[in-house]
Amino acid sequence: MKTFNELNIEANVLDALAKMGFETTTPIQAQAIPTALEGKDLIGQAQTGTGKTTAFGVPMIQKIDPENKDVQGIVIAPTRELAIQVGEELNRIGHNKGVKTVPIYGGQDITRQIKALKRRPQLITATPGRLLDHIRRRTIKLQNIETVVLDEADEMLNMGFIEDIEAILAEMPQKHQTLLFSATMPKRIQLLAEKFMNQPEIVRVKSKQLTVDHIDQYYYDVKENQKFDVLCRSLDIESPDLAIIFGRTKKRVDEVVEGLLKRGYSAEGIHGDIPQVKREKVIKRFKDQATDILVATDVAARGLDISGVTHVYNFDLPQDPESYVHRIGRTGRAGKKGSAYTFVTPREMDHLKTIEKLTKRQIEKQSFPTYKDVMEGLQEGAIEELKQTVWAHEGDNYREAAKRLLSEEDAVDVVASAIKLLAKEPSQTPVNLTSVEPLRVKRVKGGGQQNNRGGRGGNQNRRGGGGGGRRRRNNQKQDGGNRRNNRNKNQ
DNA sequence: AAAAAAC
Known part of the structure; x- marks a missing residue:
C-alpha cells in the first residue's frame, strides 16, 4: 500500500491531506495521481467510495497557479449534492495552497453564484445545466481552464446530460487535461472519450476492489x-x-x-x-x-x-x-x-x-x-442504557433514593419496571x-449486460451459517413521544 | 416508468 508521501505531491497539498487524516492511498489514488500529475488524460474506472475525489483533486490542485485568479479547473457531477460535496473536499485539499473552489448548480439563486464567482475561485464543481448557463452568460470564462473532470460519467449519461457535457467540452477553447471517471464504460462514454480526450490512459480498479x-x-x-x-x-x-x-x-x-x-x-x-x-x-x-x-x-x-x-x-x-x-x-x-x-x-x-x-x-x-424480536431488542437496548448510567450515579443522592425504594420493593421488580419504562413499546x-x-425491469437479451466488470460470474458465498439475529444496540430511546428525536450521544 | 437537471 502506498502513502501520499511517495507520489511527488507538493508540500502544502500533502500537508492538507495529512490534516484531513489521509495517509495511505486507495488503489485508484495510487494509480491515478501519478498519471494525472504527468499531465496525461485519464479514464478512471472506479466506483463511488473508492477515494475518487482525492484521486482527481490532488493533481488538479497541484497544477493550479494560485497567483492566477482565473478558473483553471472544472469538475462536472451528476447531482447538486455531489457538486457541493466535491467542492467541499477540494476546498480542504486546496486550503493551504490558497486554492478556492465554488460549487455551481441549479436551484440556487444565480446572482448569489455570480457574486461568489467574482471572488475569483480557481476551481468550480458543477452540475451540467447551470454550468452551461454560466458559460453562455460569460460569468464563467474558460480561456484558462487546465483541467476538466467528468465525475460519474455513466450516471450523467443515464440522466441524459450527455448533450450538455458535449456542449461544455466543445466550448473549451484550448488544450486542457481531461479526467473521466465512470463506474462502467458504456459505448456512448467510450465515444465521448474518443472525441474529446487525448490518448487517455486507462486506470481500472480491479473488480474485487469494487x-x-x-x-x-x-x-x-x-x-x-x-x-x-x-x-x-x-x-x-x-x-x-x-x-x-x-x-x-x-x-x-x-x-x-x-x-x-x-x-x-x-x-x-x-x-x-x-x-x-x-x-x-x-x-x-x-x-x-x-x-x-x-x-x-x-x-x-x-x-x-x-x-x-x-x-x-x-x-x-x-x-x-x-x-x-x-x-x-x-x-x-x-x-x-x-x-x-x-x-x-x-x-x-x-x-x-x-x-x-x-x-x-x-x-x-x-x-x-x-413483535417478540422487537421487544427483545428494545429490552436489550434499555438494559444497555441502564448499564451505561450505573456508574454515573455513584456517590450522588440517587443512591440514597434507590436504597429507600429497595427497602420497600423487590429489587428484581424495581429493575424490571425500569427496563419496561425505558423499552417503550413501539x-x-x-x-x-x-x-x-411495480418494478419494471429492462429486458436484457441473452445475458449481454453492458456492465463490463471483467470478473467471473458466480457467487462467492462467504458467510455460511450464523443466520440468526445479531443485534447491536447502542443508543436508546428517550422518553415518550419524541423518543427518537433526542439522541444519547455520550457513552 | 422513474429518477436527475437550467430558467
Whole structure:
C-alpha cells in the first residue's frame, strides 16, 4: 500500500491531506495521481467510495497557479449534492495552497453564484445545466481552464446530460487535461472519450476492489403491504445510528417520511421535487445527526459521503442493479462496517438474483422480525442504557433514593419496571402507503449486460451459517413521544 | 416508468 508521501505531491497539498487524516492511498489514488500529475488524460474506472475525489483533486490542485485568479479547473457531477460535496473536499485539499473552489448548480439563486464567482475561485464543481448557463452568460470564462473532470460519467449519461457535457467540452477553447471517471464504460462514454480526450490512459480498479466487502447484506421476503411494518420493526431492533431508506419514487419517499413521523421516528426526505434550499438543509441535519433517518430517491444513491451511516434500507428494489451497489455504498464508508437491508416482494426475487450476480455476493435472507424480536431488542437496548448510567450515579443522592425504594420493593421488580419504562413499546399507529409502483425491469437479451466488470460470474458465498439475529444496540430511546428525536450521544 | 437537471 502506498502513502501520499511517495507520489511527488507538493508540500502544502500533502500537508492538507495529512490534516484531513489521509495517509495511505486507495488503489485508484495510487494509480491515478501519478498519471494525472504527468499531465496525461485519464479514464478512471472506479466506483463511488473508492477515494475518487482525492484521486482527481490532488493533481488538479497541484497544477493550479494560485497567483492566477482565473478558473483553471472544472469538475462536472451528476447531482447538486455531489457538486457541493466535491467542492467541499477540494476546498480542504486546496486550503493551504490558497486554492478556492465554488460549487455551481441549479436551484440556487444565480446572482448569489455570480457574486461568489467574482471572488475569483480557481476551481468550480458543477452540475451540467447551470454550468452551461454560466458559460453562455460569460460569468464563467474558460480561456484558462487546465483541467476538466467528468465525475460519474455513466450516471450523467443515464440522466441524459450527455448533450450538455458535449456542449461544455466543445466550448473549451484550448488544450486542457481531461479526467473521466465512470463506474462502467458504456459505448456512448467510450465515444465521448474518443472525441474529446487525448490518448487517455486507462486506470481500472480491479473488480474485487469494487465490491463492498464490509457491508453485511440482507433481504426481507415481504409483501408490499408488509414493508412499512417490517421497516419499523427492523429499525427498532437494529437501532441504527444513521439510516438511509431508499424508495423508488418521490411520492413514495414522501409517504414513508410521513409514516415514520407518525410513529415517532426522526426522519426527513430528499428528492428532486424538494426545493434546493430545503434539500441542503435536510442533508445538513442528517450529517449533524439531528435527523436519524434520511428517506431518499436515487438522488442520494451516488457518491454522498456521510459518515456514521450504519444502515441502508432498500424499501423498494432499485430499477437498475447498478443502483443497488451505489445505494448500499452509502454505508460502510471509511472502512467502517455497515448493514444493508433490501425488501423483496415475491415477484422481484429474480431481480434480486440479478443483483447478486452483479455484486458477486450472496444476499442473506433475514427472518421476518416478529413483535417478540422487537421487544427483545428494545429490552436489550434499555438494559444497555441502564448499564451505561450505573456508574454515573455513584456517590450522588440517587443512591440514597434507590436504597429507600429497595427497602420497600423487590429489587428484581424495581429493575424490571425500569427496563419496561425505558423499552417503550413501539408505536402501532396505522400507516397505509398508497404509492405502490411495480418494478419494471429492462429486458436484457441473452445475458449481454453492458456492465463490463471483467470478473467471473458466480457467487462467492462467504458467510455460511450464523443466520440468526445479531443485534447491536447502542443508543436508546428517550422518553415518550419524541423518543427518537433526542439522541444519547455520550457513552 | 422513474429518477436527475437550467430558467
